[in-house]
Amino acid sequence: RKEVEQDPGPFNVPEGATVAFNCTYSNSASQSFFWYRQDCRKEPKLLMSVYSSGNEDGRFTAQLNRASQYISLLIRDSKLSDSATYLCVVISNFGNEKLTFGTGTRLTIIP
Amino acid sequence: EAGVTQFPSHSVIEKGQTVTLRCDPISGHDNLYWYRRVMGKEIKFLLHFVKESKQDESGMPNNRFLAERTGGTYSTLKVQPAELEDSGVYFCASSPTTGTGFKGYTFGSGTRLTVV
Numbered sequence: 001r002k003e004v005e006q007d008p009g010p011f012n013v014p015e016g017a018t019v020a021f022n023c024t025y026s027n028s029a030s031q032s033f034f035w036y037r038q039d040c041r042k043e044p045k046l047l048m049s050v051y052s053s054g055n056e057d058g059r060f061t062a063q064l065n066r067a068s069q070y071i072s073l074l075i076r077d078s079k080l081s082d083s084a085t086y087l088c089v090v091i092s093n094f095g096n097e098k099l100t101f102g103t104g105t106r107l108t109i110i111p
Numbered sequence: 112e113a114g115v116t117q118f119p120s121h122s123v124i125e126k127g128q129t130v131t132l133r134c135d136p137i138s139g140h141d142n143l144y145w146y147r148r149v150m151g152k153e154i155k156f157l158l159h160f161v162k163e164s165k166q167d168e169s170g171m172p173n174n175r176f177l178a179e180r181t182g183g184t185y186s187t188l189k190v191q192p193a194e195l196e197d198s199g200v201y202f203c204a205s206s207p208t209t210g211t212g213f214k215g216y217t218f219g220s221g222t223r224l225t226v227v
Contacts, residue, residue: 046215
């Protein structure tokens with residue numbers, strides 16, 4: 001079983017719609033959680049950290065459920081520029097900054 | 112500030128040849144990481160330097176891979192001899208000294224390695 005699992009998609013969503021991704025992780029001792037965004041043939045870029053209390057950054061909301069070991073990302077009022085691959089990323093060990101990536105969820109926003 | 116720089120951006124080599132990838136981290140970043148994405152798979156950790164020391168090299172696939180970070184500045188990753196399964200995108204990333212709260216890495220744009 002992979003340490004971080006994501007639905008690879010693709011998700012094809014009309015512009016202006018709301019889209020949600022989920023991700024599950026297997027290591028209950030995991031410490032830190034992130035969503036990264038990766039455009040085609042580019043490097044991953046940090047989108048946002050994820051906290052148990054939930055956090056919001058503009059149109060993006062991230063949530064962590066430790067009991068169920070899943071992480072979610074909600075994108076509201078989707079824009080064409082949101083088209084990308086969204087990577088769920090976990091740090092499993094305290095004091096260790098080794099990132100464990102999911103395979104990513106591909107999102108395409110349709111005009 | 113300048114970001115993480117990787118060179119070359121692309122490399123095509125024949126099986127059995129040697130390739131050396133280079134990464135220049137953001138100036139002042141003590142932590143330097145190498146990751147790799149092979150076709151169809153997730154990005155995977157290779158190793159972590161703190162300054163010039165290897166902190167964690169648990170992700171290195173085998174002894175054909177050698178990473179160095181002389182003087183704690185830039186790093187090289189050498190693959191010798193290259194095999195077909197080494198093809199993929201090699202990412203370097205850097206981050207400042209921990210203790211201020213991890214806020215994520217800055218990744219370089221990657222080196223796309225193709226072994227034929």
